[in-house]
Amino acid sequence: MADLGLQVGIVVGYLLVALAVGLVAYRLTERSAEDYYLASRTIGTVVLLFTTFATLLSAFTFFGGPNLAFAAGPEWILVMGLMDGVIFGILWYVMGYKQWLIGREHGYVTVGEMLGDRFNSRSLRGLVAAISLFWLLQYVMLQQVGAGRALESLTEGAIPYWAGATLITVFMIGYVVLAGMRGVAWTDTLQGLFMLGLVWVAFAWVVLSAGGPGELTAAMGEANSEFLALGGGLYSPQYMLSMAIAIAFGVAMFPQINQRFFVARSQRVLKRTLALWPVLVILLFVPAFILGxxxxxxxxxxxxxxxxxxxxxxxxxxxxxxxxxxxxxxxxMMSSSDSMLLSGSSYLTRDLYRPFVDPDASDRREDFVARLAVVAFALIALAMSLGTELTLIEIGATAFKGYAQLTPPVLVALYWPGATRAGMLAGIGLSQAFYLLATFTNVVSATYWGWQAGLVGMGIGLILTVGVSLVTTASQDADRSLFEGLNAD
Amino acid sequence: MGDARATWFWGAVALLLSSLAIPWFLWGSDAVVAGLPLWLWWHVGWMCLTAIVFYAFTRRAWGVGIEGGVSDG
Structure with a gap:
């Protein structure tokens, strides 16, 4: 049927455009790890904003968010605004700008590398990378599941789930291996503008055909009066705050987001991006979620x-x-996955392969291993996604909160010279263990007076990092001066 | 010291921006204005305010709490 041809045509068209962009980026790419992962730190404002944005929001804007608003009410807009518009904006400066300064000064590519150097600890570096990769694998997997299922229903079963997921994985591998950060950032920008435009056209269309926002809101209130009033049902203050705070802190440690902190061309880029952030969040989420x-x-x-x-x-x-x-x-979904694959591969090579397997690897060899890692990572995720029945939203939020456990210890390390290696290992290791137990077992409770384990774990991590640091002494070879006395000029 | 005061000031601003993004004082209110819940309008306005404050911060205070002197901790 005509619709089917059109839908498949649009998907194929997008893939071809992305591939063309990737090829252009490939021609501009030097063969070194720094260029591959960070586009040699030359990303500009619009591209940085949209690459972070597209990576972050992806399928959630169209599927997860509206579904949640449909099931539980439009208050999720507030959670999203507080999370991504305000708290993440603040972390953008507090964490992002500091990391940008440190990274530029010492040439870091990953957060694990930065921490490993500061505390002179290979275990810390490996631990941060391993935790990050664990959650990343689930997240990449779920993008593949989502894309496979969407393609299956789009073609009414003509392309079965396994074929759809495989096709998309193969395409992503080819693309990411070829283009690196530059290509990923460029397609994300196209993607972000495309999504923003689509959402507003959809919003206008529904409002005009259904008789205006007043009618729509009134009908919503009649169907479920709880939706009109702020709060109620799923939305307790504890729930809203737990979600907003934990996910915002998680976003900051998500590998593909955290790596963006290292890629800005100048501090002007970071500044402009900060002010645009809340506006963009409102522009995208209000229409998308209110429709749901x-x-x-x-x-x-x-x-x-x-x-x-x-x-x-x-x-x-x-x-x-x-x-x-x-x-x-x-x-x-594909655009999110390619960024994730890229950062996943950099964590694997920089923080696990280089320090634990081959410390003397040349730049060229590391560049090669990085591209190999993309393939390996994507294939492992694919193998896992072919056997799963999980839903996208739950595991998505679980992964974000898993990352959130890393954020308080990292913030302590960035700002407090008194942090020690033992404090960092205890804070990161034990808060993560607590959260894993709360999420996957019944040994640890999942909520505490309405507050979620994700948020409680962050508090535990903070207390342990500071507490253990206070009772231990910094080792001789740790170098706290790495994080101090930094200036932009 | 100027920088320490500025850090406290902007820290308080950040806390204020975070604490009222959700209009807690409208909890349970179902008032509708111009086709959308009142609490949603508050949120939209607050986010615009946040953008302005972020912009002002980047113009006037960028670097507060991060750049400069080696701390003595």
């Missing part, structure tokens, strides 16, 4: 995959447009 919430009043039912936005668009916009949005969401 409004759908409750319109009697629209989620499709077989549990997504609300595609059926809503099918009901109120032409089929070609609904197809475009679904294809855009799929493209978003």
């Amino acid at each position: 919430a409004w759908a409750t009043g319109l009697g629209v039912v989620p499709n077989a995959e549990g997504n609300i936005l595609p059926p809503l668009l099918n009901a109120y916009t032409p089929t070609w447009f609904a197809a475009l949005v679904v294809a855009g969401a799929m493209a978003a």
Whole structure:
């Protein structure tokens, strides 16, 4: 049927555009690890903003977020705004600018490398990388699952799930191996602008066809009066704050985001990006999530995959447009995954391969191993994703909160000269253990008076890092001066 | 010392921005203004304010608490 051809055509079209961008980037890329991972630290404002944005938001904007607003009410907009617009903006400066200064001064590519050097500890470096890779693997896997399932339903089973997931993985591998950070950043920018445009057209279309925002909000209130009032149901203050704080702190340690802290061309780029952040968050999430919430009043039912936005668009916009949005969401998943693969491979090579396997590797060899690591990482994730039944949202949030456990010890290390190696290892290791036990077993409770284990674990990590540092002495070979006396000029 | 005072001031600003992004004082309110819940309008306005404050920070105080002197801790 015509719709099917159009949908597949749009996805294929996107892949080809991305491939073309990758090829251009490849021609501009030097054969060194610093250029491959960081585009030689030359990323500009718009590209930095959108690459962080597209990587971060991806499929959640189109699927997860609207689904949540549909099921529980539009308050998720507030959680998202506080999380990504305010708290992450503050961390952008507090963590990002400091890391940018340190990275530029000493040439770091990963946060593990930076910490390992500061505390002269190979174990710390390896631990941070191993924890990061553990959560990253799940996240990449879930993008593949999402893309495979979306492709399966898009083609009505003509492309089975396993073939869709494999196809997308193979494409991503080729692309990331070829293009590196520069290509990924460029496609993310196209992607971000595309998503932003689509969301607003979708919003306008539904509002115009359904009789205006007043009508839609009133219908939503009639269907479920709890949706209109702030709070209630799922949304307790503890829930909203736990989610917003833990996920915002997690975002800052997500490898592909944290690595962005090292890539800005100058501090002007970081400055401009900071001020644009809250505006962009509002522009994207208010229309996307309110559509999901409004759908409750319109009697629209989620499709077989549990997504609300595609059926809503099918009901109120032409089929070609609904197809475009679904294809855009799929493209978003791929765009997230390529950044993740790239940072995953840099953690593997810089923090595990180089320090533990081959300390004397040449730049060229490391560059080669990095590209090999992309392939290995993607294939492991693919193997895992072919056997899973998990839902995207739950594991997504779980991974973010896993990363959040790393953030308090890293902040302590960045700002407090008294931090010691033992303090860091205890803070990072034990908070992570606590969170893993709370998430995957019943040994540790998942909530404490409404506060989630993700947030409680962060507190534990902070207390342990500071406490253990106070009772231990810094080793002779740790070098706290690495993080001090930094200036932009 | 100027830098220490500025750090405290901007730290307080950051806390204020975070604490009112969700309008807790409208908890339970279902007032609708111009087709959207009032609490949503507050949030949109607050985020615009946040962007302005972030911009002012980058112009006037960038580097506070991070750049400069070696600490004596």
